[in-house]
Amino acid sequence: MRKRKLLxxxxxxxxxxxxxxxxxxxxxxxxxxxxxxxxxxxDEYIVSTQVVDPSEIASSxxxxxxxxxxxxxxxxxxxxxxxxxxxxxxxxxLYLPHLxxxxxxxxVAREGVAPVLDVLSRDHELRTDFYVIMTKGxxxxxVLSMVTPLEKVPSTxxxxxxxxxxxxxxxxxxxxxxxxxxxxxxxxxxxxxxxxATKGSIKEGQQKKNAENISIKNYLQYTDLGVFRQDKLIxxxxxTEASGYRYVVNEIKDTVIEMPCNKTHKDVTELIHPKTIxxxxxxxxxxxxxVQVKAEANVAELQCQTNLLDRNxxxxxxxxxxxxxxxxxxxxxxxxxxxxxxxxxxxxxxxxQTNPREWKKFEKNWSDVFSKMPVQVSVKVEIRNFGKVNQSxxxxx
Amino acid sequence: xxxKEKIEYRQFAILVLxxxxxxxIIIAPNMLAAYAQQDAWISALLGLGVGLFIVWCYSVMxxxxxxxxxxxxxxxxxxxxxGFVIALIFSGFAxxxxxxxxxxxxxxxxxxxxxxxxxxxxxxxxxxxxxxxxRLGIETLxxxxxxxxxxxxxxxxxxTFAVLPQIDWDNIKPFFEHDMKQIMQSSYGFISFPFxxxxxxxxxxxYIAKQKNITRGYMIGALIGGLVLFVITLVSILSLGGHGTxxxxxxxxxxxxxxxxxxxxxxxxxxxxxxxxxxxxxxxSLCVYVTALCLKQLFRLRDMNCLTLPIAxxxxxxxxxxxxxxxxxxxxxxxxxxxxxxxxxxxxxxxxGLLFLKRKWMKNKNQx
Numbered sequence: 001m002r003k004r005k006l007l008x009x010x011x012x013x014x015x016x017x018x019x020x021x022x023x024x025x026x027x028x029x030x031x032x033x034x035x036x037x038x039x040x041x042x043d044e045y046i047v048s049t050q051v052v053d054p055s056e057i058a059s060s061x062x063x064x065x066x067x068x069x070x071x072x073x074x075x076x077x078x079x080x081x082x083x084x085x086x087x088x089x090x091x092x093x094l095y096l097p098h099l100x101x102x103x104x105x106x107x108v109a110r111e112g113v114a115p116v117l118d119v120l121s122r123d124h125e126l127r128t129d130f131y132v133i134m135t136k137g138x139x140x141x142x143v144l145s146m147v148t149p150l151e152k153v154p155s156t157x158x159x160x161x162x163x164x165x166x167x168x169x170x171x172x173x174x175x176x177x178x179x180x181x182x183x184x185x186x187x188x189x190x191x192x193x194x195x196x197a198t199k200g201s202i203k204e205g206q207q208k209k210n211a212e213n214i215s216i217k218n219y220l221q222y223t224d225l226g227v228f229r230q231d232k233l234i235x236x237x238x239x240t241e242a243s244g245y246r247y248v249v250n251e252i253k254d255t256v257i258e259m260p261c262n263k264t265h266k267d268v269t270e271l272i273h274p275k276t277i278x279x280x281x282x283x284x285x286x287x288x289x290x291v292q293v294k295a296e297a298n299v300a301e302l303q304c305q306t307n308l309l310d311r312n313x314x315x316x317x318x319x320x321x322x323x324x325x326x327x328x329x330x331x332x333x334x335x336x337x338x339x340x341x342x343x344x345x346x347x348x349x350x351x352x353q354t355n356p357r358e359w360k361k362f363e364k365n366w367s368d369v370f371s372k373m374p375v376q377v378s379v380k381v382e383i384r385n386f387g388k389v390n391q392s393x394x395x396x397x
Numbered sequence: 398x399x400x401k402e403k404i405e406y407r408q409f410a411i412l413v414l415x416x417x418x419x420x421x422i423i424i425a426p427n428m429l430a431a432y433a434q435q436d437a438w439i440s441a442l443l444g445l446g447v448g449l450f451i452v453w454c455y456s457v458m459x460x461x462x463x464x465x466x467x468x469x470x471x472x473x474x475x476x477x478x479x480g481f482v483i484a485l486i487f488s489g490f491a492x493x494x495x496x497x498x499x500x501x502x503x504x505x506x507x508x509x510x511x512x513x514x515x516x517x518x519x520x521x522x523x524x525x526x527x528x529x530x531x532r533l534g535i536e537t538l539x540x541x542x543x544x545x546x547x548x549x550x551x552x553x554x555x556x557t558f559a560v561l562p563q564i565d566w567d568n569i570k571p572f573f574e575h576d577m578k579q580i581m582q583s584s585y586g587f588i589s590f591p592f593x594x595x596x597x598x599x600x601x602x603x604y605i606a607k608q609k610n611i612t613r614g615y616m617i618g619a620l621i622g623g624l625v626l627f628v629i630t631l632v633s634i635l636s637l638g639g640h641g642t643x644x645x646x647x648x649x650x651x652x653x654x655x656x657x658x659x660x661x662x663x664x665x666x667x668x669x670x671x672x673x674x675x676x677x678x679x680x681x682s683l684c685v686y687v688t689a690l691c692l693k694q695l696f697r698l699r700d701m702n703c704l705t706l707p708i709a710x711x712x713x714x715x716x717x718x719x720x721x722x723x724x725x726x727x728x729x730x731x732x733x734x735x736x737x738x739x740x741x742x743x744x745x746x747x748x749x750g751l752l753f754l755k756r757k758w759m760k761n762k763n764q765x
Contacts, residue, residue, distance in 0.1 A: 124512055127654065129663075148546035178655075182638055 029057030037140030188348025244332030413618025441583030447593030
């Protein structure tokens with residue numbers, strides 16, 4: 001009996017040592033892919049893969065002077081084989097789960113993004129927590145090879161930049177792969193995608209000394225919101241229109257509104273907790289939409305002489321803020337309905353949700369119906385606070 | 398004759414519960430959403446209603462058979478020859494069901510968790526564990542499942558609550574967009590799998606200590622199991638959308654992957670996979686146990702344990718032969734199994750009817 005117990009103990013200890021994964025990969029053998037970019041030349045995709053050099057990121061002494069990331073460029077007809085091809089240039093097996101940014105070149109976006117998205121939702125290694133963006137004017141591999149200040153890894157730079165701009169500045173939105181898939185396959189909601197552009201010279205931006213100056217000349221910036229119909233890019237919204245769009249889809253979390261107070265100066269309010277309710281209805285087989293925006297605001301900056309203890313002043317500020325927001329929404333609606341005819345607001349989904357039967361009739365030529373559909377916009381802003389002081393800073397005029 | 402093993406009705410309920418959840422928890426939302434998309438939760442409720450009625454019928458039959466198992470009841474009603482054929486079909490059903498459950502978990506692990514590990518290696522390890530469990534008998538199985546329930550419940554609630562931030566109520570609208578036909582079409586599969594399959598428990602009813610509690614155990618197990626499946630389906634639709642649920646092979650795993658609570662608690666899908674590891678282990682063990690019991694009674698063997706290893710050895714090739722690839726499994730195999738289950742579900746009804754007439758006839762004969 002004792003012998004048997006001993007045997008059990010030995011066997012169990014052996015089992016402990018035998019654990020391990022069949023296809024294990026050690027940390028020093030894998031290359032963490034943090035950004036992927038796709039461009040197209042002819043019928044071949046150029047895949048740029050940004051791989052992190054962990055020893056350069058982690059070391060506190062500044063590392064050995066090598067670049068913290070490497071961006072490889074490979075060409076092939078499909079994405080997955082282009083990534084696999086990389087094993088012939090890099091000593092490490094690429095590891096995809098830590099991907100942060102997927103960057104689609106403008107050329108690919110115009111031709112249609114569906115072919116490059118399949119592998120992203122099919123491959124078992126990839127998660128769904130990375131952001132998808134597109135480039136405007138430049139190529140994806142150029143964006144991925146810019147040297148960025150403050151953040152050593154350009155993909156992380158783009159990732160956190162988008163995350164913060166989404167939260168504190170109105171025009172740009174994050175987009176994840178599952179949402180993108182849903183929007184492309186849905187007929188009642190089209191896609192928009194934040195577009196990044198390179199400012200300054202790309203050649204200089206790729207040099208290491210780009211991050212050595214205090215004033216940065218060559219940098220990356222989110223500039224527009226790309227508008228898609230199905231999976232093809234058809235145009236861009238500028239910052240104002242993009243903000244208008246994001247009010248409608250209830251994505252804005254915190255932003256500031258500028259409004260003129262005289263010919264040269266402006267007042268600013270800060271919106272907190274804006275909330276939009278979109279209601280769709282169909283009367284006499286004609287769809288219509290009502291967009292209601294409700295928000296609280298604080299006074300953020302005053303350039304004109306104002307006494308904030310006057311209730312009328314507050315009322316005027318509220319009215320002006322409302323007018324400004326309404327103007328932004330209207331400009332977005334105008335551009336989309338008159339020019340792009342692509343239902344990025346998801347009005348179709350709203351009609352679908354409230355009137356599924358009627359929706360069946362509209363679905364086939366929705367972009368026509370959408371373009372002619374009346375949209376009513378109402379905005380209600382209430383100012384709550386005015387900051388630390390109750391008057392604007394006096395000037396001697 | 399039944400041996401000395403006895404289980405409480407509570408243990409029976411837990412076995413039914415885990416069996417119901419079994420493999421359904423990972424693939425039922427996908428099957429339900431295939432036809433009804435965002436209306437799948439209606440199909441789930443409909444299926445649950447009909448399923449519970451069928452389970453109630455089973456339990457009444459189980460009480461009627463008293464100390465007979467289904468195989469013995471078949472013998473008693475159909476006689477030796479016809480009875481043998483019908484019992485053989487039933488045993489075949491149990492065997493095929495076991496192999497499908499095995500292929501389900503095997504494919505899941507090899508495509509989602511341990512990619513690169515051969516299917517065989519995963520299936521062998523699973524089958525060995527199951528064989529050990531089955532050889533220890535139904536009492537041990539029942540007690541171990543009782544032990545699993547708290548962990549299962551805990552993980553299930555974590556999963557459900559952790560997904561709540563990802564929920565978008567617009568995903569479920571509009572209600573009743575699909576007509577009754579499409580909604581019913583989704584329900585058919587849900588009624589047979591898992592509720593129809595619960596007829597395997599008619600082989601175990603004689604083990605229950607107090608016969609009058611059979612209905613209670615059966616119904617409570619199936620009801621809670623069905624509700625768990627309903628909740629998972631609902632959560633899948635709410636977070637992935639109707640279309641998303643229909644295109645993901647394993648929606649439950651897909652929603653577990655989406656868990657992200659404040660950027661702190663994330664990437665815990667493998668822990669969540671524990672939920673279906675427990676339930677699938679129980680389901681597979683029960684399937685193998687019932688298969689062995691069927692064969693034992695069919696061939697009038699004295700011992701059941703000699704059958705477990707051969708069954709286990711058959712299971713692995715059988716599972717790979719029945720579902721050779723992912724496409725076949727999601728289409729042909731699932732569909733074929735549905736019809737097979739509906740066919741087999743007739744057996745206890747026919748048996749009971751015949752037994753009832755026979756007993757009545759005997760009574761009349763005795764009286765006259």
